[in-house]
Amino acid sequence: MVEKTSTSLLYLDGVSVSFDGFKALNSLSFVVEPGELRAIIGPNGAGKTTMMDIITGKTRPDSGQVFFEGDTDLTKLDEAEIAQLGIGRKFQKPTVFESHTIWDNLELALNRSRTVFGTLFYRLSGEDRDRIEEILDIVRLKDRRSDLAANLSHGQKQWLEIGMLLAQEPKLLLVDEPVAGMTDAETAETAILLREIAKTRSVVVVEHDMGFIRDLGVKVTCLAEGSVLAEGSIDFVSADPKVIENYLGR
Numbered sequence: 666m667v668e669k670t671s672t673s674l675l676y677l678d679g680v681s682v683s684f685d686g687f688k689a690l691n692s693l694s695f696v697v698e699p700g701e702l703r704a705i706i707g708p709n710g711a712g713k714t715t716m717m718d719i720i721t722g723k724t725r726p727d728s729g730q731v732f733f734e735g736d737t738d739l740t741k742l743d744e745a746e747i748a749q750l751g752i753g754r755k756f757q758k759p760t761v762f763e764s765h766t767i768w769d770n771l772e773l774a775l776n777r778s779r780t781v782f783g784t785l786f787y788r789l790s791g792e793d794r795d796r797i798e799e800i801l802d803i804v805r806l807k808d809r810r811s812d813l814a815a816n817l818s819h820g821q822k823q824w825l826e827i828g829m830l831l832a833q834e835p836k837l838l839l840v841d842e843p844v845a846g847m848t849d850a851e852t853a854e855t856a857i858l859l860r861e862i863a864k865t866r867s868v869v870v871v872e873h874d875m876g877f878i879r880d881l882g883v884k885v886t887c888l889a890e891g892s893v894l895a896e897g898s899i900d901f902v903s904a905d906p907k908v909i910e911n912y913l914g915r
């Protein structure tokens with residue numbers, strides 16, 4: 666059991682879900698505070714992605730509680746409603762519009778949050794332009810704005826997609842294995858970038874890259890077999906015998 670506080674942004678308690686009798690999540694309890702950047706580690710099949718599926722409404726828990734901003738029960742809402750509440754999710758594979766410029770990708774993402782009517786009669790306001798400039802800056806793509814997204818490196822496409830999520834101003838951003846396939850330089854830059862993003866919202870990032878996790882310098886949660894194995898600083902968690910046995914020592 667974790668203590669539910671009304672100030673928590675995200676609150677999971679006792680969440681379980683089975684697939685064909687296999688417990689992917691086993692009484693998982695997990696809390697994220699406003700403005701927190703949290704790192705999640707754990708072996709393959711630990712339930713990290715499934716946890717994100719539960720939060721975003723893609724998968725329904727068999728039991729347990731999932732609350733956002735204190736009293737909004739996420740288990741009662743569908744994926745679109747949860748996205749609308751301000752929970753953005755970045756999947757492993759980048760999904761940007763390759764044949765559009767970086768700028769247009771961000772403009773499209775900004776538009777996505779508007780109504781159909783709003784989009785029909787829509788002119789890019791000065792405020793929108795400022796926001797796109799700001800995002801270009803955050804995701805390190807200022808000099809690439811007029812290039813086609815197809816010409817970006819894999820890592821830059823990941824950044825662009827993070828930028829597209831930021832255009833929708835999520836209160837909570839979930840990022841699943843962002844640095845897989847990135848160069849070492851891109852990986853190091855991504856840690857800085859996510860820390861900057863977490864100054865204005867909460868971010869939960871799943872990664873296997875321990876150097877990256879260390880660079881983040883935040884509280885780490887290690888999952889195994891669908892529940893929390895250890896939680897705390899990277900030094901605390903990586904010294905835990907259970908974590909070494911189940912994950913790091915493998």
Ligand SMILES: Nc1ncnc2c1ncn2[C@@H]1O[C@H](COP(=O)(O)OP(=O)(O)OP(=O)(O)O)[C@@H](O)[C@H]1O
Nearest residue numbers: 684687688689707708709710711712713714715716
């Ligand atoms: N929709 C689903 N249907 C059936 N089984 C699923 C489904 N989603 C997840 N699983 C199973 O649940 C378990 C947990 O998977 P999950 O993808 O959450 O692990 P993970 O911690 O993200 O692992 P990885 O580090 O490899 O990404 C796995 O055994 C997986 O096969």
Ligand SMILES: [Mg+2]
Nearest residue numbers: 713714715841
């Ligand atoms: Mg996964």
